[in-house]
Amino acid sequence: MGEGDPHIHVEVKVVRGEAAVRTMLASTFGLVGDLPSVVTTGCGVRVPYAMTSPRPDRVTCLACREHARAEHLRFADEIERIGSLPGSPVTPPRPGRPRRGTANSRSGSRPAPGAEEKRWHGARTRGYAPPPISPPPLPRSPMSSTTKMHADELDIDTELVSGLVADQFPQWGELPVTRVDSAGTDNAMYRLGDDMVVRLPRLPGGGHQVDYEHRWLPRLAPHLPLAVPEPLAKGEPGRGYALPWGVYGWLDGDNAYDSPITELTDTAVELGRFVAALRAVDATGAPASYRAGPLHVCDDDTRPAIRDLGADGILDATRAIALIDEALRLPHWDRAPVWLHADLLPGNLLTANGRLTAVIDFGCLGAGDPAADTLPAWTLFSGDSRRLFREATEVDEATWERGRAWALRWAVGAVHYYRGGKNPVLTAVGIRAIEEALAGD
Known part of the structure; x- marks a missing residue:
């Protein structure tokens, strides 16, 4: 890597797809299309990026950050670009850190001592040292309760x-x-x-x-x-x-998106037991959960969204449609409907000191196919923690595979609707779920 080479690789043991990085840059910073420069991210992929500033500037790779947070690494990957490019059309804004709480979040998290130095650990560049200023902290969820995401939202203040x-x-x-x-x-x-x-x-x-x-x-x-x-x-x-x-x-704690869980294996068991305990409660008279029916009910919406995201390079449409087709051939849930939370996303889990403490937001509560409550397997867990979660939920093979398809279906819908800056948080969670569901492990 020569002097002034714009490709600075921040080494971190994470693997993310180039499509995910492209999507996050586009949705958060408006960087789209074939721009005249590229950077190499901590993912090890080359991503379009352009700027006009004559000084070094920094953009957080949100796709890398999401994976790093999920794996509980205490630093963020940084995309660096030195110098300027004649004719570069875009000057990205520096990411901010709006205050973020949850319905039950009393205070924001703070970086651990030494965390800022760790952010630069592993950087390998020639003739370049990190700037003297501290890198920015991990961005918080950049949405407010009054930010409108839907055309028919009510006025609330x-x-x-x-x-x-x-x-x-x-x-x-x-x-x-x-x-x-x-x-x-x-x-x-x-x-x-x-x-x-x-x-x-x-x-x-x-x-x-x-x-x-x-x-x-x-x-x-x-x-x-x-x-x-x-x-x-x-x-x-x-x-x-x-x-x-x-x-x-009010429940104390921060949501698991803003304050990632560090005790993944314990959380996998605890959340799996929560799912099993909820499922075991008598569901007589329970309302039907809208996320708990057969997958084919959503098929008309899911396939066009997959094709759109595939055309934009966000996912492999052939693989995604194949997974959906395989899931539609699985046995349906033919027993009595069971209780479901049906929205077990990181934003609906509260944490304290890196541990899971509460489950919130039961707006999707209802009864149906237990597959919908395996969603955390692909939005939160991986490897051993995913295996432990599966064991604790006590679901059968067909339910688990329907759950994978439900995770893909939810993620495709979320990314398709909320990309472009409408909701960067759900877009990031959705991209992770797409990649994990399609990975097949």
């Missing part, structure tokens, strides 16, 4: 929430109301005092989620080995807001 609480629950009317940043797509969250959180559906059809949580969570919680939200009060429509809404107890 702090003034509305304060008014609803004061009108309907005057005993809490003097408590401060603070918006909680979230990458969630279905609910807006607002902190109420120190010990409560208000959740309001974002979409016109979301009122049933509040009803489900308030009816069923108190019945399910005693049977579950992890903490879950405690419904405290259910609000009614008012002040121009047309849906029911809920007040819940």
